Amino acid sequence: MIGAKILLESLKKEGVKIIFGYPGGQVLPIFDQLYDFDIKFILTRHEQGAAHAADGYARSTGKVGVCLATSGPGATNLVTGIATAYMDSIPMVAITGQVGTHLIGNDAFQEADVTGITRPITKHNFLVKDVKDLARTIAEAFYIASSGRPGPVLIDIPVDVQRADTEFIWPEKINIRSYQPTYSGHPGQIKKAAKLISAAKKPVIYAGGGVITSGAHLELKALAEKIQVPVTTTFMGLGGFCGTHKLFLGMLGMHGTAYANHAVMESDLIIAVGARFDDRVTGRLDNFAPGAKVIHIDIDPSSISKNIRVDVPIVGDAKNILKQLITEIKKLPDTAAWLKTVEGWRKKHPLTYKDDSAMLKPQYILQQLWDLTKGDAIICTEVGQSQMWACQWYQYLTPRTFISSGGLGTMGFGFPAAMGAKLGFPEKEVFNIAGDGSIQMNIQELGTCVANKINVKVLIFNNGFLGMVRQWQELFYKKRYSFTPITSPDYVMLAQSYGAVGIRVTEKTQVRAALQKAIQTDNTVFIDFRIEPEENVYPMVPAGKAINEMIEGLA
Amino acid sequence: MRHTISVLVENKFGVLARVAGLFSARGYNIASLAVSETLDPQISYMTIVVEAKDAKVLEQINKQLNKLIDVITVTDFTKKEHLDRELVLVKINYAPKDKPKLEAIFEKFVGKIVQHKADTATVEAVGDEQQIKALLEELNKFGVKELVRTGKLAIE
Numbered sequence: 001m002i003g004a005k006i007l008l009e010s011l012k013k014e015g016v017k018i019i020f021g022y023p024g025g026q027v028l029p030i031f032d033q034l035y036d037f038d039i040k041f042i043l044t045r046h047e048q049g050a051a052h053a054a055d056g057y058a059r060s061t062g063k064v065g066v067c068l069a070t071s072g073p074g075a076t077n078l079v080t081g082i083a084t085a086y087m088d089s090i091p092m093v094a095i096t097g098q099v100g101t102h103l104i105g106n107d108a109f110q111e112a113d114v115t116g117i118t119r120p121i122t123k124h125n126f127l128v129k130d131v132k133d134l135a136r137t138i139a140e141a142f143y144i145a146s147s148g149r150p151g152p153v154l155i156d157i158p159v160d161v162q163r164a165d166t167e168f169i170w171p172e173k174i175n176i177r178s179y180q181p182t183y184s185g186h187p188g189q190i191k192k193a194a195k196l197i198s199a200a201k202k203p204v205i206y207a208g209g210g211v212i213t214s215g216a217h218l219e220l221k222a223l224a225e226k227i228q229v230p231v232t233t234t235f236m237g238l239g240g241f242c243g244t245h246k247l248f249l250g251m252l253g254m255h256g257t258a259y260a261n262h263a264v265m266e267s268d269l270i271i272a273v274g275a276r277f278d279d280r281v282t283g284r285l286d287n288f289a290p291g292a293k294v295i296h297i298d299i300d301p302s303s304i305s306k307n308i309r310v311d312v313p314i315v316g317d318a319k320n321i322l323k324q325l326i327t328e329i330k331k332l333p334d335t336a337a338w339l340k341t342v343e344g345w346r347k348k349h350p351l352t353y354k355d356d357s358a359m360l361k362p363q364y365i366l367q368q369l370w371d372l373t374k375g376d377a378i379i380c381t382e383v384g385q386s387q388m389w390a391c392q393w394y395q396y397l398t399p400r401t402f403i404s405s406g407g408l409g410t411m412g413f414g415f416p417a418a419m420g421a422k423l424g425f426p427e428k429e430v431f432n433i434a435g436d437g438s439i440q441m442n443i444q445e446l447g448t449c450v451a452n453k454i455n456v457k458v459l460i461f462n463n464g465f466l467g468m469v470r471q472w473q474e475l476f477y478k479k480r481y482s483f484t485p486i487t488s489p490d491y492v493m494l495a496q497s498y499g500a501v502g503i504r505v506t507e508k509t510q511v512r513a514a515l516q517k518a519i520q521t522d523n524t525v526f527i528d529f530r531i532e533p534e535e536n537v538y539p540m541v542p543a544g545k546a547i548n549e550m551i552e553g554l555a
Numbered sequence: 556m557r558h559t560i561s562v563l564v565e566n567k568f569g570v571l572a573r574v575a576g577l578f579s580a581r582g583y584n585i586a587s588l589a590v591s592e593t594l595d596p597q598i599s600y601m602t603i604v605v606e607a608k609d610a611k612v613l614e615q616i617n618k619q620l621n622k623l624i625d626v627i628t629v630t631d632f633t634k635k636e637h638l639d640r641e642l643v644l645v646k647i648n649y650a651p652k653d654k655p656k657l658e659a660i661f662e663k664f665v666g667k668i669v670q671h672k673a674d675t676a677t678v679e680a681v682g683d684e685q686q687i688k689a690l691l692e693e694l695n696k697f698g699v700k701e702l703v704r705t706g707k708l709a710i711e
Contacts (some may be wrong), residue, residue, distance in 0.1 A: 119573060120580045124624040127568065144624060178565055178627040302618035305611065 003131040004029035004162040007095070008037050010138040013170050014415035016066050018042065018057065018423055020050035024070020026097030030161035042452055043372050045444035047074050051081020052442070053239060055090050055207035056417025058547060059403045060378055061424040062215075064091045066148050071097045072110030074118065075156075080410060082152045083121040087407025088236060089213060092115040093141050094118075100160040101129055107259035114156050123151030136171050143174045148181030149300040150213060177381065178409060179256045181299065185316035193271075193295045193312045194328035200269035200293075202338045203229045204279075206252065209236030210274015210298060210318050211408070212399040217241065219322035220273060226326060228335045230259040230342050234275050235391060238402040243375065243395030247276040249342070250351070253281040254541045257390040258349030261539075261547040263342050264289050272296045274318045277307040278407070283547035313454065349539075349552065351392055359532040360508055362461045366393035368511050369431065369459070370518065377429040378421045380456075382438030387468035390433040412441025419449060420457040429457065429519060436462040436488045446498040449524040457518045460491055463533045472538045475551070491528040500524040558613055559709045561619055561641060562601040563627040566592060570625045574601065577609055577619055583612070587641075587706030598627065601638075602709045632709050641708040642681050644669075645691070648698035649676035657697075664690045675700060 001009070007030060011019070018040045020232045023031045034041050044050040047069040053063030065085075069078050069409050075096040085092045099108040115125045124144050126137050134157070141153040164409045197203060211220050224247050232252040241248055249260035264270065267302075270292045275281070282288040288308060296303075296310040297318055304313040314321055353363040366389055368375075375397035379385040381404040396402045403421055420433040432439075439460050440512040449456060461467075472483040492502030501523050505514045512530075518525040538553025564570045571590060578585050584606040593600045601630065607613040620629045632639075649657075649671065657676075661667060666680030680690050684707065691699070 115569060116572070119569070119576050129568075176624065179624045300613065300622070302622050306615060 001165065001168040002029065002162065003134050003157065003164050003166075006131070006134050006168050007138065007157065007162070007164070008033050008039060010135050010166055010170065011039060011066065014064070014138070014142045016064070019066045019068050019070030020044055020053040020057070020420065022047050022050055022070070022074060023076045024097065026071040026099055026159045026160070027068065027074075029159065030068065030097070037490055042448065044416065044417070045447045046442065047077035048081055048412065049445045049448065050417075051078045051092075051094065052410075052413050052416035053420035053423075054092055054094075055081060055085045055379060055413075056403055056420030057424045058085070058090050058420070059417070060400050060421035062400065064093055064142055065420065066093050066095065068095045069097070070110065071099055071114070072112045074110075075114040076112055078483050079121065080116060080499050082118055082154065084405050084408045084410045084413055084474070085152040086121045086123070088405065089150050089209060090152065091146040092152040092332050094152060094154040095459070096154065096156050097162070098127070098156045098158040100156045102160070104158065114154065115179075118154045118172075119423070121152070122154050125152055125154040125156065127156045128161055129158065131161050131166045134161065134481050135169060139174050140176060144179065148179075182301075182315050183299070183317040183320055184520040185297070185314040185321035187324070189312055189314045190321060190324050190328050193314060193325060194330070196269055196293055196295060196312060197227060197271065197329055198331040198333055200333045201335075202267045203227070203269040203271060203333060203335065204263050204267040205229050205231040205271045205273065206234070206264065206275055207231060207237045207240050207273045208234040209240070209276025211237055211240035214299070214318040215275060215399070216273070216319035216322050217399050219319055219326065222243070223322055223326050227329060227332055228339065229271070232256070232264060234278070234281055235404070236406045237275060238391060239396035241401045242397050244397065249346070251391050252281070253547060255391065255392050255537050255546070256540065257351055258344060258539050258550055259345035259548060259550060261541070262338070262345045262349070264292075265306065265546065265548040266341075267292045270294045272298075273322065274298060276303040281401060281547075282307060283541045283545055283549075287546040305554075332399055351455065352553070353535075353538075356532070357508065360506065360511070360529060362389045362529070362531050362535060363393045364508060365459065365461070365511055365529055365531070366433070368515055370394050371430060372512070372515055377401070377403065377431055378425060380404065380418040380421060380430065380432045382412045382432070383409045383411045384435050384438060384459045384469075385471065385535075385537050386433050386435040386438070388468070389461070392537075411438040415439060415442050415456070415458060416445050419445060419454045422456050430459045434458055434460045435467055436460055436464065437466040437486055442489065443494070446500055446524065448494065450499040455522060455524050457527070460529060461531050462491070462528050463531050464488070464533065465533060467535075468537070470534070474534070474536070476542070491526045494524060495524070495526040500526060502526045502528065503532070504528045505541045508529045557604055557605060558607055559602065559604050559632040559637070559707060560617070561618075561630045561632065561709055562591070562603060564601060565627065566597050566599040567625055570599065573623050573625060574603075574620070577623065578605070581615070581619060583607070583616055589706040589708050602707055604707050609656075620653040630711065637709050637711050639683050639707050640681055641684070641687050641704055641707045642679070643687055643691070643702065643704040645678045645680070645694050645699055646675050646701040647678060647687060647694050648674060648700065650688065653697065660690070660693045664693075666690065666696050
């Protein structure tokens with residue numbers, strides 16, 4: 001069997017149902033095999049779109065996303081998508097063609113050192129120089145991508161390896177001696193954690209993306225309810241705890257809720273689950289939660305004690321550890337007074353915005369979207385103000401319903417990621433919350449949506465600005481709006497020219513009907529919402545401040 | 556402060572780049588690095604001397620190295636009994652009249668003259684960090700023209 005066929009047979013063995021990609025000279029043998037192979041292939045309009053779509057598919061389904069591109073520019077166009085997946089620990093396998101082995105290093109046409117380029121942005125990568133290694137390499141790649149702390153793995157396959165012939169031997173079991181992730185938590189550490197929890201007066205649970213990766217949302221709920229502790233999540237953790245639960249405080253950090261930030265700052269115990277104390281969460285580090293002891297549960301030892309000092313580290317899988325922790329807690333902490341204090345903050349500092357009958361407010365649009373869908377949808381986002389509003393003004397009830405680029409903050413991510421999510425869940429309504437800046441970064445994927453009938457609904461919060469940067473310029477650079485005003489095409493006509501549907505909304509009264517029409521339309525829909533141009537995202541923690549030193553905006 | 560760590564890695568294509576890349580990407584400094592095959596040709600042994608300003612940085616270096624898929628084990632020799640050696644080749648100004656002075660030095664250190672050409676002698680010496688430092692101070696008195704060193708090797 002030739003290498004190209006071995007690749008596809010191996011992907012089938014791994015349960016791959018869909019590949020996103022783009023053909024080219026050094027992947028011709030693979031595409032020749034794909035022509036009549038029973039794996040669905042989605043031709044995107046740009047390789048970056050393929051990488052983000054594979055990522056969106058992985059985030060929504062929990063399965064490994066797969067993208068495929070040719071050598072050189074095809075591979076380098078994947079780079080932003082791979083880095084995005086890496087920063088958010090998303091399981092992905094990227095396959096790239098490479099020039100023939102005899103040409104490697106010769107500066108051949110469309111040659112790039114792709115394993116070199118992607119080394120710092122992949123969990124691991126491979127250059128397959130011998131077709132005999134191909135099947136095992138693919139099995140290892142999927143195992144590495146999906147186990148431990150997941151991440152993207154790249155396999156670079158020279159074109160002569162794709163053409164070379166060998167017997168197809170699929171390794172049923174993979175064991176990598178130098179890679180043995182820890183899944184079960186240390187019992188002694190779990191006991192210590194249980195003791196700290198029993199003794200706490202003002203505990204708070206701080207949950208991150210690890211809860212979703214590990215599928216630990218039910219255990220997290222059980223723990224919070226058992227010990228009656230308020231829960232805040234990171235951006236990546238949204239959906240890991242039910243957004244309408246009475247113990248839920250919303251997201252914390254730079255654009256988190258004031259009450260979540262106050263609760264964390266005043267707490268005497270932080271129970272961190274699958275989160276990494278990222279700088280957007282902690283604000284000024286030396287002033288972060290000064291009175292709190294910290295229990296840190298994470299599968300990646302290098303995340304523990306990286307940014308803040310941890311009292312009880314527990315390395316392992318969140319689901320396993322939470323299960324054990326729940327049974328280990330014998331004496332419940334008395335949190336009644338603490339919960340009352342936290343509720344006081346919730347009442348005193350609610351999320352708010354100044355509604356306006358004349359101007360269209362993005363928060364209002366999201367409230368209407370919530371009202372129409374009640375959480376039964378997948379919400380993807382681009383990056384910037386629109387993304388932060390989507391965190392604040394929509395409630396995520398279950399894991400994998402909020403899909404957004406967190407760590408890398410990649411503009412242009414949301415639209416292709418929404419395609420991936422829609423292909424993972426064709427029956428679900430999938431929205432992309434976009435700004436007029438971000439949507440223009442991968443707008444070519446309209447072609448992919450229409451050609452493949454991937455009906456995603458894109459809500460463009462069009463304010464004529466690169467809004468988040470403009471907000472910083474307004475607040476910290478004397479309103480010198482340096483290159484943040486941005487023009488847009490006519491999104492209605494643009495959508496129509498691709499064969500999609502375009503709607504323009506300029507008034508508040510049109511919002512609900514437009515959203516309803518989008519939901520009912522069996523096509524990709526762009527809604528061009530002309531929103532208040534200088535609306536800001538509040539609360540906001542300025543750079544270098546502690547997270548309880550927020551600008552709260554208008555009450 | 557300088558710390559010596561050893562890393563057992565799979566002897567695979569690109570593994571040195573992965574280790575070196577980790578240091579540069581995270582802003583850690585490598586003071587010296589020595590790599591070679593072990594008894595098992597599938598495994599390589601690296602001795603790395605790193606600059607780490609505090610224990611937290613050293614802990615991260617250890618954890619990040621362990622996170623690399625091709626890394627089998629990481630040993631931090633900071634608080635561990637171990638042997639370490641380094642080999643240096645030093646070109647010094649030399650005239651035959653200097654011989655007794657040099658021989659006196661070699662009574663204190665493990666070293667010898669391996670080459671002598673015109674007014675230059677090449678000295679080979681082996682020792683631990685302190686010994687090499689002391690030896691170089693002695694050789695400086697002759698005038699050092701050129702110096703190469705292997706970097707430290709360490710073993711438990």
